[in-house]
Amino acid sequence: MSAHADVLIIGAGPAGLNAALAAAPSGARIVLLDDNPWPGGQIWRAGPQASVPAQAQRLREHVGALNNVQHHPQTRVIAATGPRQLLVEDAERGWLIDYDTLILCTGARELLLPFPGWTLPGVTGAGGLQALVKGGLPVRDQRVVIAGSGPLLLASAATARHNGAQVVGVAEQATRGAVAGFAAQLPRWPNKLLQAFGLFDRHYRTDSHVVEALGTERLEGVRLRQHGKLVELACERLACGFGLIPNSQLGQALGCTLHGQALAVDAWQATSEPGLFAAGECTGFGGSELALVEGTIAGLAAVGDRQGAARHWPQRARWQGFAKALNHAFALAPQLKQLARPDTLVCRCEDVPYSKLAGQRDWREAKLSSRCGMGACQGRVCGAAAQHLFGWQPSAPRPPFSPARIETLLCLDDTPPA
Amino acid sequence: MPELTLDGRALRVAEGTSVAAALALAGDGCTRTSVSGQRRAPLCGMGICQECRVSIDGRRRLACQTLCRDGMQVETRA
Numbered sequence: 001m002s003a004h005a006d007v008l009i010i011g012a013g014p015a016g017l018n019a020a021l022a023a024a025p026s027g028a029r030i031v032l033l034d035d036n037p038w039p040g041g042q043i044w045r046a047g048p049q050a051s052v053p054a055q056a057q058r059l060r061e062h063v064g065a066l067n068n069v070q071h072h073p074q075t076r077v078i079a080a081t082g083p084r085q086l087l088v089e090d091a092e093r094g095w096l097i098d099y100d101t102l103i104l105c106t107g108a109r110e111l112l113l114p115f116p117g118w119t120l121p122g123v124t125g126a127g128g129l130q131a132l133v134k135g136g137l138p139v140r141d142q143r144v145v146i147a148g149s150g151p152l153l154l155a156s157a158a159t160a161r162h163n164g165a166q167v168v169g170v171a172e173q174a175t176r177g178a179v180a181g182f183a184a185q186l187p188r189w190p191n192k193l194l195q196a197f198g199l200f201d202r203h204y205r206t207d208s209h210v211v212e213a214l215g216t217e218r219l220e221g222v223r224l225r226q227h228g229k230l231v232e233l234a235c236e237r238l239a240c241g242f243g244l245i246p247n248s249q250l251g252q253a254l255g256c257t258l259h260g261q262a263l264a265v266d267a268w269q270a271t272s273e274p275g276l277f278a279a280g281e282c283t284g285f286g287g288s289e290l291a292l293v294e295g296t297i298a299g300l301a302a303v304g305d306r307q308g309a310a311r312h313w314p315q316r317a318r319w320q321g322f323a324k325a326l327n328h329a330f331a332l333a334p335q336l337k338q339l340a341r342p343d344t345l346v347c348r349c350e351d352v353p354y355s356k357l358a359g360q361r362d363w364r365e366a367k368l369s370s371r372c373g374m375g376a377c378q379g380r381v382c383g384a385a386a387q388h389l390f391g392w393q394p395s396a397p398r399p400p401f402s403p404a405r406i407e408t409l410l411c412l413d414d415t416p417p418a
Numbered sequence: 419m420p421e422l423t424l425d426g427r428a429l430r431v432a433e434g435t436s437v438a439a440a441l442a443l444a445g446d447g448c449t450r451t452s453v454s455g456q457r458r459a460p461l462c463g464m465g466i467c468q469e470c471r472v473s474i475d476g477r478r479r480l481a482c483q484t485l486c487r488d489g490m491q492v493e494t495r496a
Contacts, residue, residue: 048432109466121459131463136439351454376468
């Protein structure tokens with residue numbers, strides 16, 4: 001079983017959906033792959049406890065109605081199997097897909113930093129809790145503490161509250177000055193200012209960070225440092241995320257140059273690899289508005305409509321300004337590198353404690369001596385944490401990019417020997 | 419409203435509910451036991467961390483990205 005796409009898009013969040021929409025009038029055969037059950041990405045995640053904005057509904061319906069766009073939900077990329085060919089897998093089967101042009105819209109994940117107790121059931125990412133609640137996780141009458149950094153903390157708090165949770169604390173590590181400075185710039189992006197008003201939480205504290213998750217079998221409370229003072233709050237859930245980091249692994253495996261942790265792109269959203277474009281959070285965190293316009297530019301450029309693509313440059317520049325202000329305000333404080341104790345697990349797949357990593361020379365040495373990053377998540381959580389804690393550059397991922405079934409790998413049997 | 423079985427326990431959930439959510443509705447929400455014996459629950463909620471891998475009808479799937487379907491058999495200690 002194999003298939004061909006003129007334009008293959010990986011990721012059906014705001015960037016991927018808009019890329020499909022922009023590329024579709026060319027008549028190109030477009031295939032849109034996404035690992036979630038529904039399109040919309042993390043920001044527009046659907047579910048029994050989610051409210052998806054009207055704009056997102058319209059975009060999903062619009063893309064869904066396009067005859068030349070084929071959407072494969074719950075589908076992951078397992079390997080790059082040849083020039084312009086990927087091995088993919090859904091819940092039922094695996095298959096090879098050839099493409100002429102590829103657009104990576106693989107989004108971002110949360111930076112999850114290890115702290116004592118973070119492996120206890122009841123502790124999640126900040127965006128992680130929001131995603132789980134949208135999918136039906138019950139939080140009614142539960143006490144929830146949200147900690148970490150960035151606007152996602154308030155968005156997660158709002159979703160939890162909307163579904164009946166009692167949000168007893170929101171701890172933002174950034175200083176009051178940094179957050180106030182960012183807020184003062186929001187009138188430059190009026191819809192963001194309105195969003196911020198809607199999300200405000202009276203338990204929001206700046207200069208505050210998690211110290212320890214408390215409990216034995218599961219989470220019972222959290223110890224926070226608020227303005228230098230230790231405080232303890234009893235809670236059933238702790239949602240902790242330290243901002244977003246780009247999902248650049250697939251691009252990296254395909255040879256794309258990185259800019260920092262993100263995929264480097266030019267004005268056309270083209271990566272360093274011919275025929276390979278990237279848009280949205282995998283090119284750097286900037287929010288859904290930036291992802292949307294980048295998706296449009298990538299979709300148009302991918303089908304050769306450079307004139308059309310260039311018309312969207314001013315809009316992209318506007319949202320890049322927002323992204324810059326945001327990333328500046330929520331830069332992580334150095335003390336967050338000191339949260340883990342020697343026995344705190346850093347790699348949750350292989351249960352590798354901090355003490356086995358401190359003192360290693362680099363990521364490769366740490367992996368070889370401790371199995372850190374060699375479990376099911378392939379270092380997506382601990383590799384990013386180790387990069388933040390120790391400055392180790394993770395190596396480009398090797399296939400399979402995510403756990404795959406043997407039957408899927410057997411698809412490779414169809415390919416002629418090299 | 420799909421009805422599924424979670425570690426031998428039957429549960430009916432709202433349409434569109436994730437298996438991760440169903441596990442929390444039916445019990446303690448845990449999904450697996452770590453290599454050193456700790457019980458774990460979903461962490462990232464978006465298909466990255468693999469903490470929520472469970473056995474669904476004999477196949478290893480991520481509970482956070484899988485929707486409940488009628489007749490599903492979910493095992494967290496497989």
